[in-house]
Amino acid sequence: MAEEQGRKWDRCLADSAVKLATGLGVGIVFSVLFFKRRTWPVVFGLGVGLGMGYSNCQQDFRSPYLLHGHMVKVSKSHTS
């Protein structure tokens, strides 16, 4: 269990880096192709990449505490 933290961080960072890079790339592409080489699609793409990475990281770290509940319909005969 002790190593899991380390593993998580590794994954998180790797994933964030990839997402960041991808975001950058997509941003650049969009900026070049559709938005006349403005900066804002690049920044937007970076932000999207960072956000996605951050969210994934968070999800990964939260995963042991997440509860998955289902609605269970209780029949009337049991409760009355």
Next chain:
Amino acid sequence: MLRVCLKGANSAARKCLCGNGVPLHPLQQCRSYTSGGSGSSAGKIVAASVLTVGGGVGGTILYANWDPKFRANVEKSIPYSDQVFGLALGPAAPPPVINKPRKVEPVQISSMSEMWKDSKQPKAKEVEKKAEQPDAEGPPAPAPQETLEEASAQVAQILSAIGEVPSVPAPGTHEAEAVPPPAALKGVPAAAAKCTECEHEPAVKERPEGEVAARLAEQDKAEQDLLTSLSSNLEDALGSTAKVTLQAIGAQEAALQAIAQHTRQLREAMEAEAPPDKKSTQWRVLEDALSERSRSVDEAGAAVLKAKAELDKLRGVIDGAKHLKIAAARPSILAAEENLHSMVVDLDSVVTRVQTAQSEAKIVSQYSELVNEAKAQFQKELNSITPEIQANWKGLRKLTQDDLNSLIAHAHRRIDQMNRELAEQRVREQIHIDSALEQQKLEDKKALEVAVSTALEHNREQMRLEQEKKVEETREVMEAEMRTQLRRQAAAHTDHLRDVLKVQEQELRSEAEEILNSSLMEKETEYRRLTQDQLDSFTLDMNAAYARLKGMEEAIDSHVIAEEEARKAHQLWLSVEALNYTLKTAALNDPTEPLEGAVQAIKESCAEDEFAQALATALPSESLSRGVYSEASLRARFYAIRQLARRVALIDETRNSLYQYFLSYLQAMLLFEKAQEAPPAKLSAEDLDTFKLLSYAAYSLEHGDLELAAKLVNQLKGESRRVAQDWLKEARLTLETKQVVSLLSAYANAVGLGTTMAP
């Protein structure tokens, strides 16, 4: 539409409220709605209830007035009802008290005794007056009076006791009165004396028959002696008294005769006109008669005195006899009393006759005196007128004219005077007659009283004597009856004795038989017991020898078993030691060898030892297959865990975003706690902080207490806990294994110790 909806909602709410039972406005409405309609019915109900209650109470009071028992019941059961009843009816009547007439009998007896007293006293007075013996009569009179009183009182009591209808309520007084008579009537003949003896027997110890007979014989003899002496005394006294009384009576008669004669002669002398010489002889004769009379009267008086003395003596003797109280003498006593009484009566009558004669004589003498006086007076007058005429003027023939005239004149004067005197006398006659009558009446009354009292006295005496006679008769009858009853009782007693003797004989016989049987039984049982004892002792010896043999065999067997046990224990111990040794083979970061082999060896060595088997199987499977980490490795790993746990101290179920991770890292960097801190005995709430727990755990690890460290680490919460989970599991495994192994070794040691024989 909204308003409609609102109204609907309000109504629904109201309904809901009503349904829930929170009544505020709806109940008020209900109340106001229903009060109008039920007003009349409520009034009706109230009226009806009042009527019923009133009727019930009134009926109860009326019935209680009629039936006191019901009243008492109600008063007992319902409190304060007695006050209500008291107000309405007045206090309850108490139960009627029956006053029994207790004081009737003493009054009767006292009246009778009073009567006796009265009858005695006038007689005594009379006796005193006549006899003029105050001193001699005084003491004997009260003494016989008292004894007579006593006797009369007793007689009265007996009569009252016999004649009274049994009124039950006064047993006390009745018994008290009935007791003295039996006590007083001790003068009973021999059989009755024996009866009283029998009566006293229950109170006194029963005297032997011979003694009783002797005493009775003595008593009889004494009684007989007394009786003879008494009767002789009585007879003597009676005889002497009779003689003296007869003498007195004779003397009185003589006196009477003399008085009568004298009176007669006096009268004759008065009336007869005999010649002077005859007169003188007459007077002489008269004088003789007078002297004779006086002499006889004196004699009679003396004789009466003597007779009275004798009578008193006789009375004294009789009283003395009565005092002795012997019943056999009673008839003679009674006869003597009768004689006494008759003599007294005769004496009294004679004395009265003498008295009357004397009074007559006095009259006649007075008359004669008067006549003589008149004659003398006349003679004097005549002599004064005609001094020369002598006494024998009757023979005078020749008288002168003057003498005759003067004589006639004197005679006429005398006649006139006489006539005048006569007239005067006639006038005075009436007065004198009246006064004389008065006097006579008084005297007559006195005489009458005296006569009446004497007559009453005699009558009383008579009645008493009769009563005594009757009492005597009844006593005799009762004594005869008692004798018959006693005879019957004696017969019954002998029968009863016979029966009792028979019964006793039977009882004694049965008792003796019983004793014989019981002693026989005892001897038999004794014999049996002795034989049994012998047998028992022999059996005991045999058993003892057998037991010893058995004991020896068992001892040998147990030796064998014990040795076997010892060998097994040794084996077990060896295998446990092997296990211990395997535990020590842990390298620094690697677990030990798997313990399976050693455990198998243990299992083989203690195939039939359940405890050891259980323990062997209690080892966790991981330790068997993989082995366990040593304490040192765990300690080393702890520090890495500690760092990690510090870093994620803030993360738990609620806080687990990345920002929280950042904050937690910041906290771990900035917060400094003691590296090792001694854990307290009790953990409080603030000790459950991650950093504190970690420092406690570190301290306990450094001091070799893996168990406490594991406990403390177990208190971590959230992400720190998750991080330390691995380490905790390993620590648990190690601890478990160590525990089981130590148990096994302790057990092996114990078994080994147990099987060692003390030298």
